Structures are given as C-alpha cells and as structure tokens.
Amino acid sequence: MLVEVGAELYKSYCASCHGVVARGGGPAAPALITPPTDLTRIAAQNGGVFPESSVVKAIDGRFDLPAHGSREMPVWGIALAEEIPYFAAGDEVARGRIASLVEYLKSLQEP
Ligand code: HEC
Structure with a gap:
C-alpha cells in the first residue's frame, strides 16, 4: 500500500529532522536554523x-x-531521484515517492 511505502521512506529520509513521530525535533533538528515543521498538524x-x-x-x-527565503530542507524532487541514472525515469520515481510520502503524512494528521 502507498501509505506503507511512504512510512518506510519517511523513516529513511525524513525522521532525522522531523522526528520518528513527525512532530519535529528529530536528532538533526538542533543543527538547523528553522525548526522542522510538526507534520501532524498540517491540516x-x-x-x-x-x-x-x-x-x-x-x-x-x-x-x-x-521569496520563501533559504530552504534548509533538501530538495526532495532531486534527492529522491538521484540514484536513477536516466533523468526522465528519475523524475517519475521521485514523483511516486513523494506521492507515497504525502499519503503517509495525510494518515498522520491530528485535529
Ligand atoms: C535536513 C532536515 C530535514 C529533512 C531531512 C526533511 N525536512 Fe522537511 N522541513 C525541514 C525544515 C527546516 C522545514 C521548515 C521549512 C524550511 O525551512 O524549509 C521543513 C518543512 C517541511 C514541510 C512543511 C512545508 C510547509 O511549509 O508547509 C513538509 C511537508 C516537510 N518538511 C516534509 C518532509 C518530508 C516528507 C521529508 C522526507 C522526504 C522531509 N521533510 C525531510 C527540514 C527537513
């Protein structure tokens, strides 16, 4: 399922900054100028x-x-495609991975 794929990707690529439970404050967060967003409160x-x-x-x-200023978060549209040598295919893979990450984040929303 898309959500499960997203959960795995989240652990590998996002938890270091946004935390295992996605509320911010991962182990890499103190090194950043901007605190990583609490991803359970987006909705x-x-x-x-x-x-x-x-x-x-x-x-x-x-x-x-x-105008959004300096971005501390990696540009995932590029980073998630990096190991794919053929550009167009890499772009598709990055889109698919981002779609599954978004499904996962949607499942984490709290009131
Ligand atoms: C190096 C630390 C770092 C990593 C790794 C990281 N983020 Fe972030 N993220 C941030 C920071 C810092 C912000 C706050 C906005 C900014 O400064 O870019 C943010 C903001 C966000 C936002 C909110 C943007 C908004 O303004 O609504 C989302 C969604 C998000 N991250 C998702 C992810 C996902 C999904 C991953 C994994 C693929 C990820 N982040 C990995 C640091 C990180």
Whole structure:
C-alpha cells in the first residue's frame, strides 16, 4: 500500500529532522536554523483540510520561489531521484515517492 511505502521512506529520509513521530525535533533538528515543521498538524493549521498539492510542492522543492527565503530542507524532487541514472525515469520515481510520502503524512494528521 502507498501509505506503507511512504512510512518506510519517511523513516529513511525524513525522521532525522522531523522526528520518528513527525512532530519535529528529530536528532538533526538542533543543527538547523528553522525548526522542522510538526507534520501532524498540517491540516489543523489549514482549517482542517490537508492541502495536498501544496504539501507535494513543499516536499519536491524544485518550485520554491526565492521569496520563501533559504530552504534548509533538501530538495526532495532531486534527492529522491538521484540514484536513477536516466533523468526522465528519475523524475517519475521521485514523483511516486513523494506521492507515497504525502499519503503517509495525510494518515498522520491530528485535529
Ligand atoms: C535536513 C532536515 C530535514 C529533512 C531531512 C526533511 N525536512 Fe522537511 N522541513 C525541514 C525544515 C527546516 C522545514 C521548515 C521549512 C524550511 O525551512 O524549509 C521543513 C518543512 C517541511 C514541510 C512543511 C512545508 C510547509 O511549509 O508547509 C513538509 C511537508 C516537510 N518538511 C516534509 C518532509 C518530508 C516528507 C521529508 C522526507 C522526504 C522531509 N521533510 C525531510 C527540514 C527537513
């Protein structure tokens, strides 16, 4: 299932900063200037609606505007494709991985 794939990816790539239970404060968090977001409260902070497409964009990172300032989170749209040698295929893999991560994050939302 997509959610389970997302959970595995989350442990490998995200927990270091966002924490095992996704509330922020992972082991790498103290080294950052911006505290990693509490990912269980994304819907709660958006009037109870999980803003799927903006979460996809935030994770991907390739479409961030310079106005958003310096980004401490890796650009996952590139990082999750890195080991795939053929660019177009890498892009597809990164999209699929981001989609499963978003499904996982959706399942973690708390009121
Ligand atoms: C190196 C630390 C680090 C890692 C690893 C990391 N993040 Fe983040 N993340 C951050 C920080 C810091 C922020 C706060 C915004 C910023 O400064 O970029 C953030 C913000 C976010 C946001 C909220 C963006 C918004 O403004 O709504 C989402 C969603 C997110 N991260 C998802 C993920 C996912 C999924 C992964 C794993 C693929 C991940 N992060 C891995 C540091 C990290």
